[in-house]
Amino acid sequence: xxxxxxxxxxxxxxxxxxxxxxxxxxxxxxxxxxxxxxxxxxxxxxxxxxxxxxxxxxxxxxxxxxxxxxxxxxxxxxxxxxxxxxxxxxxxxxxxxxxxxxxxxxxxxxxxxxxxxxxxxxxxxxxxxxxxxxxxxxxxxxxxxxxxxxxxxxxxxxxxxxxxxxxxxxxxxxxxxxxxxxxxxxxxxxxxxxxxxxxxxxxxxxxxxxxxxxxxxxxxxxxxxxxxxxxxxxxxxxxxxxxxxxxxxxxxxxxxxxxxxxxxxxxxxxxxxxxxxxxxxxxxxxxxxxxxxxxx
Amino acid sequence: xxxxxxxxxxxxxxxxxxxxxxxxxxxxxxxxxxxxxxxxxxxxxxxxxxxxxxxxxxxxxxxxxxxxxxxxxxxxxxxxxxxxxxxxxxxxxxxxxxxxxxxxxxxxxxxxxxxxxxxxxxxxxxxxxxxxxxxxxxxxxxxxxxxxxxxxxxxxxxxxxxxxxxxxxxxxxxxxxxxxxxxxxxxxxxxxxxxxxxxxxxx
Numbered sequence: 083x084x085x086x087x088x089x090x091x092x093x094x095x096x097x098x099x100x101x102x103x104x105x106x107x108x109x110x111x112x113x114x115x116x117x118x119x120x121x122x123x124x125x126x127x128x129x130x131x132x133x134x135x136x137x138x139x140x141x142x143x144x145x146x147x148x149x150x151x152x153x154x155x156x157x158x159x160x161x162x163x164x165x166x167x168x169x170x171x172x173x174x175x176x177x178x179x180x181x182x183x184x185x186x187x188x189x190x191x192x193x194x195x196x197x198x199x200x201x202x203x204x205x206x207x208x209x210x211x212x213x214x215x216x217x218x219x220x221x222x223x224x225x226x227x228x229x230x231x232x233x234x235x236x237x238x239x240x241x242x243x244x245x246x247x248x249x250x251x252x253x254x255x256x257x258x259x260x261x262x263x264x265x266x267x268x269x270x271x272x273x274x275x276x277x278x279x280x281x282x283x284x285x286x287x288x289x290x291x292x293x294x295x296x297x298x299x300x301x302x303x304x305x306x307x308x309x310x311x312x313x314x315x316x317x318x319x320x321x322x323x324x325x326x327x328x329x330x331x332x333x334x335x336x337x338x339x340x341x342x343x344x345x346x347x348x349x350x351x352x353x354x355x356x357x358x359x360x361x362x363x364x365x366x367x368x369x370x371x372x373x374x375x376x377x378x
Numbered sequence: 379x380x381x382x383x384x385x386x387x388x389x390x391x392x393x394x395x396x397x398x399x400x401x402x403x404x405x406x407x408x409x410x411x412x413x414x415x416x417x418x419x420x421x422x423x424x425x426x427x428x429x430x431x432x433x434x435x436x437x438x439x440x441x442x443x444x445x446x447x448x449x450x451x452x453x454x455x456x457x458x459x460x461x462x463x464x465x466x467x468x469x470x471x472x473x474x475x476x477x478x479x480x481x482x483x484x485x486x487x488x489x490x491x492x493x494x495x496x497x498x499x500x501x502x503x504x505x506x507x508x509x510x511x512x513x514x515x516x517x518x519x520x521x522x523x524x525x526x527x528x529x530x531x532x533x534x535x536x537x538x539x540x541x542x543x544x545x546x547x548x549x550x551x552x553x554x555x556x557x558x559x560x561x562x563x564x565x566x567x568x569x570x571x572x573x574x575x576x577x578x579x580x581x
Binding site for chain 2: 083084085087107109110111113114115117118119123124127129131176177178179180182183262263264
């Protein structure tokens with residue numbers, strides 16, 4: 083094994099082009115587990131910790147540009163207003179020690195369907211900025227996940243940043259696990275209300291081969307909210323709409339049975355989380371102008 | 379490969395480090411500092427918690443090569459780190475090499491209570507407030523989780539001198555203990571916080 087220590091981004095891209103099998107390591111919270119347990123012996127390990135710009139973020143007019151290795155702790159502490167869903171999801175990652183090292187770039191690189199950031203990114207709306215010596219491209223996060231632990235990165239590409247739409251309304255994240263800390267999600271759900279476009283977006287975690295949006299459920303809910311004038315009149319969403327939404331979200335799942343839970347349970351629990359988080363966010367929207375912050 | 383980094387305030391060098399090796403392995407097996415414990419090797423238990431540039435991390439998940447040029451504090455250097463935070467450099471750590479704990483001191487580190495009864499040799503370092511509190515509260519049973527808890531709790535009290543119970547639970551949520559059921563550990567952290575508060579009032 084060789085240990086590559088690029089001092090800057092250009093050097094990292096050059097090294098990745100020269101050694102496409104190099105495994106990037108930032109927080110190490112996934113990569114080191116695989117190495118410690120001998121599940122993986124990469125030819126090259128490439129340390130990204132020396133690249134300061136990957137740990138920076140910038141809040142723009144519409145988006146937050148989040149460097150790939152910004153630790154979850156920083157997201158919780160500094161981006162709760164702009165990215166409430168992601169801040170909530172960040173708070174459920176591992177433990178303080180893990181959140182001090184782990185990052186959204188790592189979640190995307192690992193592309194585990196159970197990654198906590200994914201439902202929040204999907205529901206908020208995000209693009210992944212990836213780069214190689216050949217150039218830069220921005221991939222909508224929906225298209226970034228291509229299979230179980232597979233993503234759209236080419237072998238010579240590295241994740242540089244994620245561009246996440248700033249919240250224009252309430253967001254929520256919910257996760258099922260056996261305790262509050264150190265839990266890999268049995269299943270998870272993210273929801274974001276976008277009053278600016280009068281849409282609701284969703285993200286399902288750990289209940290399909292990839293993280294995904296429940297698009298049929300979104301379409302149904304968006305039409306129902308529009309038809310009933312809910313965005314304007316701020317009425318309580320009727321139980322029948324909420325139930326139909328939850329059922330459709332459940333139907334979007336394609337889970338498996340594994341050690342953490344059964345497919346049947348996951349499908350059920352995702353539906354429950356969808357109904358609850360819709361209720362919470364809609365209540366927050368109705369009592370408009372109050373806090374949009376996540377409780378992270 | 380060779381890795382140069384600061385351990386407990388003193389510059390150190392580790393040779394023949396395998397590229398996939400963890401910081402934990404380097405500390406325990408190459409530097410003779412077994413205070414940081416090796417248990418789960420996957421970041422679940424917190425027994426290997428050290429401070430990397432001041433931030434609590436699981437040493438088992440940091441690749442040794444990643445600490446090149448960086449600053450690590452282990453439980454062996456905790457007492458000195460806490461002492462200098464309080465005395466020499468209030469609110470700050472020490473500049474590399476000026477204070478700190480030598481590798482020899484760290485290797486033969488033994489607890490010496492303020493009451494002076496714990497060390498048979500009398501050579502041990504004076505304990506930090508959090509270490510004293512763990513003893514006084516009876517928060518140590520088998521002791522395996524203790525080093526990680528001490529490092530984690532000390533960092534929390536540095537950041538948040540008067541934590542609520544919820545703050546303490548959250549800060550320690552990445553450290554598993556299988557003996558005491560956590561109650562006495564929580565007592566110890568509350569005790570350290572209270573003593574810290576009293577000391578500040580007295581100043």
